[in-house]
Amino acid sequence: MSTEAYGSHHMELRDDGSRRLTFGIVLLPNFTLTAFSGFVDLLRLASDEGDMSRPVRCSWAVVGESTLPVRASCGIQITPWATFEKAGPFDYVVVVGGLLHSGSGASDATIRFIRSAGDGPATVVGICTGVFAMMRAGILKGYRACVSWFHYWDFLERFPQAEEANLVADRLFVIDRRRITCSGGRASIDVAAAILLRHIEPSIVQIALRILLVDDAQKGNAPQPHPLGLKPAAHPKVRRAILLMEQSVGRPMSLEELAGRLDMSVRQLERLFSAETGQSPHAYGRKMRVQTAAWLLTSSDRTVADIATSCGFSDASHFGREFKKGFGIAPIAYRNSQLLNEHTDSSRLATSHS
Template identity: 75%
Template sequence: MNTAEPLPLYSIDSAPKERIRFAIVLLPNFTLTAFSGFVDMLRLSADEGDYSKPVRCSWSVVGDTLAPVRASCGIQITPWQTFAEAEPFDYLVVVGGLLHSGPQANEETLQFIRGAARTNATLVGICTGVFALMRAGVLEDHRICVSWFHYWDFVERFPAVNADALVADRLFVIDRRRITCSGGRASIDVAAAILLRHFEHATVQKALRILLVGEMQKGNAPQPHPPGLAPATHPKVKRAILVMEQHVGRTLPLEELACKLDLSPRQLERLFKAETGRSPQAFAKQVRLRTAAWLLTSSDRTVADIASSCGFSDASHLGREFRKQFGVPPVAFREQRAGTPDAGAAALDETFPGRVDVY
């Protein structure tokens, strides 16, 4: 596999001779945060003062038609230009979102991505936009960053992908002229990293301060995710734990979990005992309890709501299991740790000393 290479770096003492041009493709049910965070970094870095003029860089939303594209939150964005009308660009940014709510990138979009790959443009996949880049066949021999939440979806849809090339523990990956980003707030960070290749640091830092972000996170910063999990070196066990996290709202039967991993239930049980010392069912319960502990200390949701979200039949069921694990009922746990940073994670360290996040 080729090693990642940096994009061309301009001198911080010189302004770019031409504007850096971005074309942005929004996929159906795209995540608004990922789009707005990225484009606001462009807007705030493009000009001085509060004018937001596209002086240093320009951006345009393009689509196969001018029909509005609906975000996952319901807001609709109308493309400014069709693919046929799109002006030349330096970066093509594909923003995705929900995977299971209707059609994704159509064939016209995939053809547009392939055409961009044949130019000198850099392709950027944000959130599940990376799925579209993969479907277009433009990520071969590149490292690929995906959100921990969509890791298994990616593996399931693209089983031939090299597991060593898939990165689910970083915010974003820059590999030559392919940039992939986990999404969410990380879209701000990846935009900042791109702009720092062309503009002086003060220009980008100004934009980050206006967005109340402060310092950007580097690509190798870890993706934030619910409480960490015990070490698991076997790839099948790692994937099983990711499936558990993605289905934290219900108890997956052992047979269904094993089927997703192309294993027999007996093989899966043997692997789990060897790697974690616990059965898959016991480990899944720990995942659900850990997530409940995290939600109790990081949100104002009711115990009943958390119980439902974490796969327990009701608040009483969660209370019984929670007391067994942590020695106190959920309400007392929340009160004891109110205002304590990372209280949920700290509780897990006390209960499972020496744990390490899986990834």
């Protein structure tokens, strides 16, 4: 598609003669359904009144290389409404990503379409790993970009030429002129709200958020949820080390492997890590794995042995010893105590409402 398709001369008009905002949505293979649906649903609710779902204030279309269905990471398939060649000009081109290491990535035709959008006056929005496709398309040079903390290291590995100072991994989303990038998940609702607030009466956007049971949209500088102890002010090398630990919680890296991934010596890593966190990498990683196990004990019915394996402990006995050091009780006792507390709280709540 030529860049002229994105020319500012194009305008969709509403019945009252005012301008309608237009969105073209590109779904990458194995995209995250939550990110897509959250973004589109806020557009839908803010576009009309009375929950009629009409594209009055804004319109949107799912576009693709072909009209073959695109599979989400959960297995649900979405069929594009139009091909890139037949897609109309848009004010915003939204690229929704998802899984990085499963199946094929964005096709060459998709990358060309994103590049064409970036060369024109459209604002390009990358949600979740959509930022990877934007980088491949070469439209992020000189722009700040938001990358999920979980994929920060993946991004640097794939794009060693990236300007690390322009990468933001501790915020929900970043708006930098005609580039908007979002960490994904529920934050897609926040970034949709931020876009709509540029063009639509704030009260209308607020009503749409309330219908979705969202109290208030988060600002772009709201922090991403991070693994335990990860602070935005931490040294970049330490931040990357912690991200690597989080991604490999089930298969703990050796200090040699971790230092090698960071292009540091083991001694340099230990000194820097201790200065930033007050702990050694080994102690920090063990604490992270124990904390993850504690969460699994209370949020799932998986066996202790299964949790031990998935959190990188050699066996249930090893896990039990490390867990007791951190929490003072055995894993099973911890699970039972948390369940008892939840039951007690529920009983109190029921009594207070009776």
